[in-house]
Amino acid sequence: MWVLPEHRSVAVGVDGSPNSMAALRRAAREALDRHARLDVVRVLKPGDAPAAGPLRTAAEWLRLRRLVAHAIPRTQHLTTRLRVIHGEPGTTLAKAAAHAELLVIGARAHSEHGNPLGGDTVPVVREHARCGVVICADHTAASSENH
Numbered sequence: 001m002w003v004l005p006e007h008r009s010v011a012v013g014v015d016g017s018p019n020s021m022a023a024l025r026r027a028a029r030e031a032l033d034r035h036a037r038l039d040v041v042r043v044l045k046p047g048d049a050p051a052a053g054p055l056r057t058a059a060e061w062l063r064l065r066r067l068v069a070h071a072i073p074r075t076q077h078l079t080t081r082l083r084v085i086h087g088e089p090g091t092t093l094a095k096a097a098a099h100a101e102l103l104v105i106g107a108r109a110h111s112e113h114g115n116p117l118g119g120d121t122v123p124v125v126r127e128h129a130r131c132g133v134v135i136c137a138d139h140t141a142a143s144s145e146n147h
Helices: 018-034 053-071 089-096 121-128 139-145
Strands: 009-013 037-044 080-086 102-106 132-136
Touching: 009 018, 009 089, 018 037, 018 053, 018 102, 018 132, 037 053, 037 089, 053 080, 080 089, 089 102, 089 121, 102 121, 121 132
Parallel strands: 009 037, 009 102, 037 080, 102 132
Antiparallel strands: none
């Protein structure tokens, strides 16, 4: 019987956006190829749900579970850990992936801040991550917008 070493993991940030779902699919392939656990992380910003607290966290965990079930075929035997963490997305994802071999994140095609990689999260992750980083985009959404 094959056993996963505890330290082998691929982390991915997922918020339900098309780009994060592309990142989830890529991270699942990477985890399978590496015989590693898939750590799926949902980051809630500090001001997202101040009053809802534990109920919001539980609801987001259930949503994350549905997203993973939808994105990863049941035929893939993959050890998966779901985490909902409160904090700023870039630094929180980098910290969540501190012991991972790889961190996979999605990036918006356009940023209101002029960042060609999209948003504030990507540069922060690139600066703070202690592992390799893969940045994904959902190319099917972009190609359907161009038609």
